[in-house]
Amino acid sequence: MSFVSVTNVWQRYGNRSILERVNTTVAEGEFISIVGASGCGKSTFLRMLLAEERPYKGAISIDGGETAVEPNRERGVVFQKYSVFPHLTVRENLIAAESFEKPFGRLRGAARKAAESRADATLERIGLNHVSGQYPASLSGGMQQRLAIGQAMTAKPRILLLDEPFGALDPGTRLQMHDFLLELRDETNMTVFMVTHDLDEAFKLGDRVLVFDKPRWDPDDPGLHGATITYDFDARNKGMPFQDILDQYPSLARD
Amino acid sequence: MSFVSVTNVWQRYGNRSILERVNTTVAEGEFISIVGASGCGKSTFLRMLLAEERPYKGAISIDGGETAVEPNRERGVVFQKYSVFPHLTVRENLIAAESFEKPFGRLRGAARKAAESRADATLERIGLNHVSGQYPASLSGGMQQRLAIGQAMTAKPRILLLDEPFGALDPGTRLQMHDFLLELRDETNMTVFMVTHDLDEAFKLGDRVLVFDKPRWDPDDPGLHGATITYDFDARNKGMPFQDILDQYPSLARD
Amino acid sequence: MRLINHIPARPGAIILAALPFVLIFVAYSVASDFRLTANPQDKLLPAPSTIAETAERLFTTPDKRSKEILLWNDTLASLARLSGGVAISAALSLVLGLAIGLLPYARSLFSGFIAVLSMVPPLALLPILFIVFGLGEVSKVVLIVIGITPFMTRDLAQRVMEIPKEQIVKAQTLGASSWVIAQRVALPQVLPRLISNVRLSLGSAWLFLIAAEAVASDVGLGYRIFLVRRYLAMDVILTYVIWITLLAFVIDWLLKSLSRRAFPWMEAGL
Amino acid sequence: MRLINHIPARPGAIILAALPFVLIFVAYSVASDFRLTANPQDKLLPAPSTIAETAERLFTTPDKRSKEILLWNDTLASLARLSGGVAISAALSLVLGLAIGLLPYARSLFSGFIAVLSMVPPLALLPILFIVFGLGEVSKVVLIVIGITPFMTRDLAQRVMEIPKEQIVKAQTLGASSWVIAQRVALPQVLPRLISNVRLSLGSAWLFLIAAEAVASDVGLGYRIFLVRRYLAMDVILTYVIWITLLAFVIDWLLKSLSRRAFPWMEAGL
Amino acid sequence: AAQEKTEFKLAWSIYVGWMPWGYLEDSGIMDKWAEKYGIDVEIVQFNDYVESINQYTAGAFDGVSATNMDTLSIPSGGGVDTTALIIGDYSNGNDAVIAKGASSLEDLKGKPVNLVELSVSHYLLARGLDTVGLEEADLESVINTSDADMIAAYATDDVQAVVTWNPLVSEILGSNPDAVNLFDSSKIPGEILDLMVVNTETLEANPNFGKAVAGAWYEVMGLMAAGDEAALTAMAEASGTDLAGYKAQMAATEMFFDPADAVAQASSEALPGTMTSVAEFLFDKGILGEGAPSADFVGVAYPDGSISGSEANVKFRFDTTYMQMAADGAL
Ligand SMILES: Nc1ncnc2c1ncn2[C@@H]1O[C@H](COP(=O)(O)OP(=O)(O)OP(=O)(O)O)[C@@H](O)[C@H]1O
Ligand SMILES: Nc1ncnc2c1ncn2[C@@H]1O[C@H](COP(=O)(O)OP(=O)(O)OP(=O)(O)O)[C@@H](O)[C@H]1O
Numbered sequence A, B: 001m002s003f004v005s006v007t008n009v010w011q012r013y014g015n016r017s018i019l020e021r022v023n024t025t026v027a028e029g030e031f032i033s034i035v036g037a038s039g040c041g042k043s044t045f046l047r048m049l050l051a052e053e054r055p056y057k058g059a060i061s062i063d064g065g066e067t068a069v070e071p072n073r074e075r076g077v078v079f080q081k082y083s084v085f086p087h088l089t090v091r092e093n094l095i096a097a098e099s100f101e102k103p104f105g106r107l108r109g110a111a112r113k114a115a116e117s118r119a120d121a122t123l124e125r126i127g128l129n130h131v132s133g134q135y136p137a138s139l140s141g142g143m144q145q146r147l148a149i150g151q152a153m154t155a156k157p158r159i160l161l162l163d164e165p166f167g168a169l170d171p172g173t174r175l176q177m178h179d180f181l182l183e184l185r186d187e188t189n190m191t192v193f194m195v196t197h198d199l200d201e202a203f204k205l206g207d208r209v210l211v212f213d214k215p216r217w218d219p220d221d222p223g224l225h226g227a228t229i230t231y232d233f234d235a236r237n238k239g240m241p242f243q244d245i246l247d248q249y250p251s252l253a254r255d
Numbered sequence C, D: 001m002r003l004i005n006h007i008p009a010r011p012g013a014i015i016l017a018a019l020p021f022v023l024i025f026v027a028y029s030v031a032s033d034f035r036l037t038a039n040p041q042d043k044l045l046p047a048p049s050t051i052a053e054t055a056e057r058l059f060t061t062p063d064k065r066s067k068e069i070l071l072w073n074d075t076l077a078s079l080a081r082l083s084g085g086v087a088i089s090a091a092l093s094l095v096l097g098l099a100i101g102l103l104p105y106a107r108s109l110f111s112g113f114i115a116v117l118s119m120v121p122p123l124a125l126l127p128i129l130f131i132v133f134g135l136g137e138v139s140k141v142v143l144i145v146i147g148i149t150p151f152m153t154r155d156l157a158q159r160v161m162e163i164p165k166e167q168i169v170k171a172q173t174l175g176a177s178s179w180v181i182a183q184r185v186a187l188p189q190v191l192p193r194l195i196s197n198v199r200l201s202l203g204s205a206w207l208f209l210i211a212a213e214a215v216a217s218d219v220g221l222g223y224r225i226f227l228v229r230r231y232l233a234m235d236v237i238l239t240y241v242i243w244i245t246l247l248a249f250v251i252d253w254l255l256k257s258l259s260r261r262a263f264p265w266m267e268a269g270l
Numbered sequence E: 001a002a003q004e005k006t007e008f009k010l011a012w013s014i015y016v017g018w019m020p021w022g023y024l025e026d027s028g029i030m031d032k033w034a035e036k037y038g039i040d041v042e043i044v045q046f047n048d049y050v051e052s053i054n055q056y057t058a059g060a061f062d063g064v065s066a067t068n069m070d071t072l073s074i075p076s077g078g079g080v081d082t083t084a085l086i087i088g089d090y091s092n093g094n095d096a097v098i099a100k101g102a103s104s105l106e107d108l109k110g111k112p113v114n115l116v117e118l119s120v121s122h123y124l125l126a127r128g129l130d131t132v133g134l135e136e137a138d139l140e141s142v143i144n145t146s147d148a149d150m151i152a153a154y155a156t157d158d159v160q161a162v163v164t165w166n167p168l169v170s171e172i173l174g175s176n177p178d179a180v181n182l183f184d185s186s187k188i189p190g191e192i193l194d195l196m197v198v199n200t201e202t203l204e205a206n207p208n209f210g211k212a213v214a215g216a217w218y219e220v221m222g223l224m225a226a227g228d229e230a231a232l233t234a235m236a237e238a239s240g241t242d243l244a245g246y247k248a249q250m251a252a253t254e255m256f257f258d259p260a261d262a263v264a265q266a267s268s269e270a271l272p273g274t275m276t277s278v279a280e281f282l283f284d285k286g287i288l289g290e291g292a293p294s295a296d297f298v299g300v301a302y303p304d305g306s307i308s309g310s311e312a313n314v315k316f317r318f319d320t321t322y323m324q325m326a327a328d329g330a331l
């Protein structure tokens, strides 16, 4: 059953090819980790899934729909930074996930009350109820990302996109975030795409790990060919031991 | 043989006690890791070692000298961020370590030439020779910190102070930096104080691990008592397994 | 110890801060005394005591004709014009800044135009302004608006564009329309900047106000200074200058406090 | 699709950018035509063709008496004053800004004073300036300096203080004296900011220049505008206004390019 | 052509001879007269004299207080047909050439002179230099200096001579012992006329406007002639001085309290000659505009129907109708 299908997608900026011939299908509820060398186009791929930009060629469809032209509530997203609104308190950030789709971006009366109590429940769930009145700037990086994920999930998107969500966190907090994310997934059966630079993380969290790389390479003109999915690992039940990837793709090791 | 001696040091800001009765001695060439809960005064302790601020009470002496009143070339430092000069190229950053002590902060003629070739040698050593003409903003976080350490070492300080030097790096880069730092130490036998939040790191790199904590705690007035060194582990030959620390100091686990 | 590490202790710091003011005062007193000794009728640098007397008179004695205290009338009139002009500029620059910062079409349409507009010397256009907007309050307010809006708009548009792309995208994934993004994401984040822009622009606003009042007015701080300038009544002028400085300072301080109060999620800033 | 996601295509964008200018031109032409039909000798809104002729004459025909082209003389005189004033302000604000930003003693001494000084309306103090600096070039330059230095100094001091403490400490651990820190760490990092400050202050500088030239002068762009205002020669005034706008634009652009060229370690900025 | 209307606006600026305009508005005398003729006249004060004339020329006002010279150059030169409704006074010492430590106009040779360029001061200087056979070119330079800052300017060492008008003249002469009055407008009586000029078309279409304004003006003239303290004090204060100061300025002003005197001045045989020399001065300075082919390009009409300058382009008219009505008590 293909829930998300990516069909022959190309992307280019100016006359630099970034991605070419990207094809994949993803079933509902799958967790896809995406890895690849820096600058190879992982975020670009995510931006196209998000409909922040449109493919140069090809189609991306969710549940058989058309290729979207702009981001909408079908697609939730969490970036490495700036994923929450700094001028809203923690609680308001969650309520925003319900109110922003209203004509004036606000809820009033009973609807507001209901949203507030749902927000409080979510805060309890993501362990941020003790800071519900604070502004994001006063939270640690881990708490901010937890809030960002909570906020994205509140909008009940059909797919959730994560671009190096834990890239700025220290190792301890990172481990806690893994647990947090795994728990949330168990509860909701969300379809997730996550870009990461950490292979451990990719294999630990993902059901599949997609590797992006340039299959062709023109030494005279590095911008001529784009990257594509060169490997699609099954990572369930630990899958193929990830050390083998490094042998195949030394470029995935950090500098 | 005590090379650095810290004798009954107290520090307070306004009427908040931060540190109290800190005593320790360190032999030349020792690598001291410092851990402790967030906000307990680790950076404060480092700032006093650096002479960026003076103790409220007590004395800190290097090699039997007086308590210093301001930072000088005896003390090298690397912070988590902003440790290199953004307006100087990589190479100029290294040359600065030699030229800044001159009256006009510049070297001319033969002295300059000599400094340049020394800088190039160091760049080779720290693996940054391929980016010697670039500005720090174009380097990755790991490269910037390598440069910062190289720069600090170029001044040949008697003690080197590191305040969470790898706190902003991702795990892979972090491991590489550990290797880099261990190699450098083997070569120079530098006396090092390093604050970290990562217990792994503390035990892997340090000869000793100092734990800062509040021995006394007034629930009515948390600012009344300061922290001090509550444990001093020997971490050589792996030392005491660090998991035990967490049992004793649950506060060291990250939030 | 290095100079940068020498920190003055509390009483010393206060004395230091007062020093330049004291020096200016002493220099003025000496110069004034010098001139007054040479010519007791000298009007250019009246003695501090004369200024104090004049100030007291200006602040307390009503005008014989109108039975009103002119200084207060002048202040009210000028402040009304100033706040009107600044308020309109702020509103305009906010709307334009948000539009330019968020909407690519508005950006294409306005950004070049406003860049050019901000370079036009508004004082040279005064005659046209007076014809188009008449001589009343409107033209004075309009001069302020024309004088400060382009700068404020450019800066606000810049700030809107500096809002991380991530936030705008995030808002879209939460279903926000362009209008909701403008009003719930961008607006609150540039409001603090609007206040600091107002603070930055107040100096120019005063300048334009005084210039406009000098051309056609019968009340206002700038008008009064202009009127007595012909007689070189420096005691009155200096009183007014000090008064304007004080007003400017208080307004600036109020705006700063407002900004701190109203935007708890911001750092102290500027 | 949301408005914020509509991006004009290339030719459309250019047309959009030109639109406001075209509209202004058309509005002016219509208004001018309307007035000229009523009174063919109307001087307030000369026809665009008249302005073009006047401009051509101003740029090319020498004055009968002096045999020199007045516009170029005016431009040279004004630019000399402007650049003199701005250069002095820049130098002064740099020195003061570095001192205030780095040295706690200088900070105590000056920061309050400069905050107050930046609120004083300089135009009102013109008479005193004249007495102290005479009526010649000096007082015009000084007016510009007094007008823009406090603002620039405050901003630069702020920027110096924003240099991460870590860098200052690091420099000290490398043995740098206060002087070396000022000159090798702080100075190069605030220079780009100095340039953007100059860009921001140029508008005010022009204003003060025009005001000073209006008061006492026999050459200069501001002088000419105020002189010909005597007989409502709007064709001359508009030519001068457009010329000043153009000059301001070019200067701004030059400074921007300079900043980009000279500080490769900075992002594009402002 | 102008329409009949009931609302009129006059502009005036601060000057000894024009202070009654402010008093007219404040005291309600203008309103009283306007009401009598069923119209409404608003009198607006300007601080900037040139701006007030510019505004009138641009059509924002129906009338403005101005000198004969500025009327000729700005509105008339700008194609606005203008009528001198009231001749208020002529400057009789109100404008003066003042120098530091010089004894005669010849001493100005090679010196800079500060004045408001292209103003009556400039004209006065030209007339003065004429009397001693000098020309402007014989001076070092003429430096345009704002009237508002003339006193401060005089106090600087750079300045050696100024040409200006009251109250600045008495201020400078009074507070600078070394200031010498070299030449003043009392030497050229009747050449610098202070007028209330109005748009000719408006006046023709609305004779009531002329009647109301003339009636109100001469009521105040009556008060002034009688030495009415309240009125004079009000005018003094509005001009920023006190009664004594204002009276001193009045002494150098030949006010036409009696409308008959004003009529006589307008009909004076010397007026066409004055206007011609003013026109020549203006043409010489390029003030009549680039379109002006010669000094007599603007025509000036006089009460007796004679015309100086171009007969085809009469844009400035001395009309005694309304002053005469005031003199006859017909208002
Ligand atoms: N809007 C754009 N215009 C032009 N080039 C772009 C744009 N966005 C990205 N690129 C370029 O496309 C390439 C792929 O960028 P992308 O951000 O997708 O890489 P990435 O795989 O996410 O890298 P990283 O691991 O560093 O995040 C890069 O070379 C980048 O410079
Ligand atoms: N200059 C200062 N003035 C007042 N309080 C300060 C100052 N510097 C630090 N503090 C306070 O002193 C305490 C100790 O700060 P310090 O930075 O030393 O903690 P830390 O152990 O390094 O914490 P972290 O792990 O978060 O870096 C904190 O509560 C901090 O708020």
Ligand SMILES: [Mg+2]
Pocket: A042, A043, A044, A163
């Ligand atoms: Mg990326």
Ligand SMILES: [Mg+2]
Pocket: B042, B043, B044, B163
């Ligand atoms: Mg710390």
